[in-house]
């Protein structure tokens with residue numbers, strides 16, 4: 348467990364004991380993830396690669412689609428969503444959700460455009476936090492009049508943080524949204540088995556090579572040909588690199604994030620994400 352993890356346990360022994368009684372395997376899973384994160388982050392430099400400066404125009408040829416209406420629509424909607432969360436006194440941006448980053452403007456705009464261009468029926472994402480990516484996915488699906496979202500998020504122990512999970516989503520998507528409160532390691536394989544196949548997968552949960560590799564190995568098998576995987580924060584670990592070395596039949600672009608303020612933890616003060624199309 349990290350230093351921060353140990354001090355959390357010492358500060359909140361009841362919460363830790365409660366979690367241990369409720370779900371010892373889940374707690375073990377979390378501790379193991381933290382250890383892997385600590386080992387990976389201290390043992391290797393960031394994964395540095397170049398973003399495509401033209402990724403917004405490269406996106407449509409990548410998808411084999413033409414630009415869709417609704418880009419202006421997106422800017423106004425996004426401003427409204429961020430404004431409503433901020434109006435509740437909640438910080439938005441890098442490290443704003445208990446140290447995790449909220450989905451940035453470039454990532455959510457990319458998700459919006461991919462859904463507009465590909466009209467997915469089954470979307471799976473990992474990592475909900477405040478719920479910015481979830482909200483944009485759901486808004487885009489609603490505008491298309493099609494599609495459902497399954498989101499997996501491991502609930503935080505801290506009740507205050509827990510009360511903010513999915514706060515950006517609101518209550519208007521009950522018919523389209525299933526939130527699964529568990530780790531992706533436990534929930535993703537079974538969910539994908541139940542769904543059979545998926546059209547779009549978004550990784551925004553724990554950014555370690557161990558976790559990204561696990562999620563992508565499962566999601567890639569379930570992804571239809573022509574389906575899309577969007578992987579956030581690829582520069583924070585070597586999972587995307589490992590994925591590219593072990594998978595063929597794909598086209599990909601790397602995109603630069605647009606955080607609302609510099610993210611000092613990243614090599615470029617912004618972060619990177621990747622969009623990958625399964626071609627075979």
Ligand SMILES: C[S@@+](CC[C@H](N)C(=O)[O-])C[C@H]1O[C@@H](n2cnc3c(N)ncnc32)[C@H](O)[C@@H]1O
Nearest residue numbers: 447450474476478479480500501530531552553
């Ligand atoms: C970067 S935040 C997600 C941000 C979100 N996509 C947004 O746009 O607001 C990461 C989230 O992943 C969750 N998480 C961490 N490890 C996880 C795991 N192993 N499985 C599922 N969720 C996990 C965290 O609790 C946190 O809510």
